[in-house]
Amino acid sequence: MTVEALKRRYKDEWVLAEVLEADEQGHPTKVRLIAHSKNRDEVYRALRAVPDGKHVCTLYTGEIPKKGYAVVFPEIKAPALGSLRAGLPPW
Numbered sequence: 001m002t003v004e005a006l007k008r009r010y011k012d013e014w015v016l017a018e019v020l021e022a023d024e025q026g027h028p029t030k031v032r033l034i035a036h037s038k039n040r041d042e043v044y045r046a047l048r049a050v051p052d053g054k055h056v057c058t059l060y061t062g063e064i065p066k067k068g069y070a071v072v073f074p075e076i077k078a079p080a081l082g083s084l085r086a087g088l089p090p091w
Helices: 003-009 040-048 081-085
Strands: 014-022 028-037 056-060
Touching: 003 028, 014 040, 028 040, 028 056, 040 056
Parallel strands: none
Antiparallel strands: 014 028, 014 056
């Protein structure tokens, strides 16, 4: 599948793909899908299972913010140390 077709099919998702062909600059042109998700962490977990030596790429198929724009992420609070020491879930 071409990278452009992959971007259209999995719009606004994180993608992990095996690189089958690349252009002169090394940019992937043909790929084979390995994993896709709206959640980046799921794709990164799939990346850990890829065998050594396999040529892969990860990409986000959504719109990248333009220069001069800011992106805000929600605050994630760390769990209390006491709950971690007791072996209890942090929630």
